[in-house]
Amino acid sequence: MENSRGQKQERYEAKRTLTIKVGYWASFLTLVFAAICMFLLDITTIVPYCFLGFSIANLINVLALKKHNNLILSFNLATLLSLATALIVTWFTGGIESPFIFVLAIVVFAGYATTGPRGKLYLYLSVALILLVYSNDVLKFLPVNNAVPETSSATFALLSILLSVYLMGGVLAKNLLKAHIDLYKSKMETEQQIKEKETLLREVHHRVKNNLQTVSSLLSLQSRSVEDPKMKSLLKSSQNRVISMAMVHEMLYMREDLSRIEYKTYVQELSEYLVRSVKGAENKVKLNIDIPDIKLGIDTAIPLGLLINEALTNALKYGIREDNEGEINIALKKEADEDYILNIGDNGVGFSNQVDHKTTRSLGLKLIHNLARQLKGTITRDESKVGTNYIVKFREIGQQQHLNPVA
Structure with a gap:
């Protein structure tokens, strides 16, 4: 039971460390993306401010995690912030044709990695949001202007794809792999400790049995030198009691x-x-x-x-x-x-x-x-x-x- 609690604590700490690292990287990268959009790509409406808002809110969420230590709350807030930011940026950078839409898939991946079974909810929510973006592009029920200038669209697409690839392979996959390796090592060490304890416990039972049999043999030897039938019977009864425990x-x-x-x-x-x-x-x-x-x-x-x-x-x-x-x-x-x-x-x-x-x-x-x-x-x-x-x-x-x- 103690080993089980230890493994759960190790898994919890691994997830907590992963969340903090990914949170810091996500805040830093979106802050850089906001600066590039505003100063290099001439994107002056909503998109850079959306990135900036996410960067600040996500950083606050990571710092708050260190205080309240509630992983589930932090996971869900980070995932919802990511979904909201990805939706808004996608909406205002070309809709269904925006290269930033792939970030929604990364959010789903992160949701599965951090929240486990709850990742399904974010999968269904992401699919619904993508369908919403597509429906708006087709039906035009909410006209939206593309905030990316024509001259910057190729560069924005390149940066969006690079961000997606880097988040997936360079941040999430790297930290997930490290957490998996750490957990695997911890599991192997725990299993080794369990085997050692089982071997020790087996040896203890073996030694106790041998000692009890020695006591039984001494009682048997003692009874042979006793002539009194009552005393002989008492020694035999004591011997049987010892043997019942040795068994x-x-x-x-x-x-x-x-x-x-x-x-x-x-x-x-x-x-x-x-x-x-x-x-x-x-x-x-x-x-x-x-x-x-x-x-x-x-x-x-x-x-x-x-x-x-x-x-x-x-x-x-x-x-x-x-x-x-x-x-x-x-x-x-x-x-x-x-x-x-x-x-x-x-x-x-x-x-x-x-x-x-x-x-x-x-x-x-x-x-x-x-x-x-x-x-x-x-x-x-x-x-x-x-x-x-x-x-x-x-x-x-x-x-x-x-x-x-x-x-």
Whole structure:
């Protein structure tokens, strides 16, 4: 998002610089043209004064842009001034046969270059003005005298064409090309920075996963030297919690999207690992996973993964006892109002309604409820099903929100 804002700012600054440069050149050239018309071509009526008026008004517009910094306003004022000046000069220098009429086309080009989609409006307006000039030449509904003396007409035509060519190739095209090159360089630099950040983030996820796996291995080694079954079970549960987090980071660095993971794949891998870990490779537990193509960010994926880990561990240890057959059901769906609903549970023996997370000494049950709270959600038991089943409603945690530690 920050890169996007930076690119927009760079494009804005490029357009602003282009507008100021073209504005200064246009004011200078029209001022020179006004002086040539008046003192060298003997054009003494309206045309030189029109050039002079445009030069002053356009210069004021450019200077005002530096104050108010409103490009859209400056673009439109400059384009309208140019259209009005070009129309008046064309009207009084030969009408449809005036060589200055080509400046109208340059105004349209400048309108497209500076105002983007609004350039169409100036295109249609220029076409309408040209048709108006042509209609007046044919119908003579507004008689206008040509202000250019016969002796100066060829020179005026030459200067008009040179002005058009210079504005198009020497000013507009040059500055547009420079702005395009600057933007292209900026885009390439931004893309390079994004790639470097993605590589760094991928490396971070990889290192975090490796560190978590190291912690898991240490817990596993520690459990081998412990004889007490309860302590052994606690160490194994801690190891599984660490692995559930490591899986998230592993999936993040192995995929293109470094901020969100495909949750169905994650839940499938986590569930199969837990079943093997608790019940062994040969077991009678059936996994029913119903999750559509949902991607979740890391701030949601980790606490939700821990919640699923605790619910499945409890189901495998206490719900589906010993080597009995059993089913574990996990379903995740997204509601229309951006909420998610997780249904998770087993068809085992269940436990009494009198036991809750506030009174029990079970760490797993306390974690399930605390993780639901961390997800800014609610958790309720589904009494309509056999065994222990939960309904968890939550909303994805945004990147701007900070997770509270699990109490």
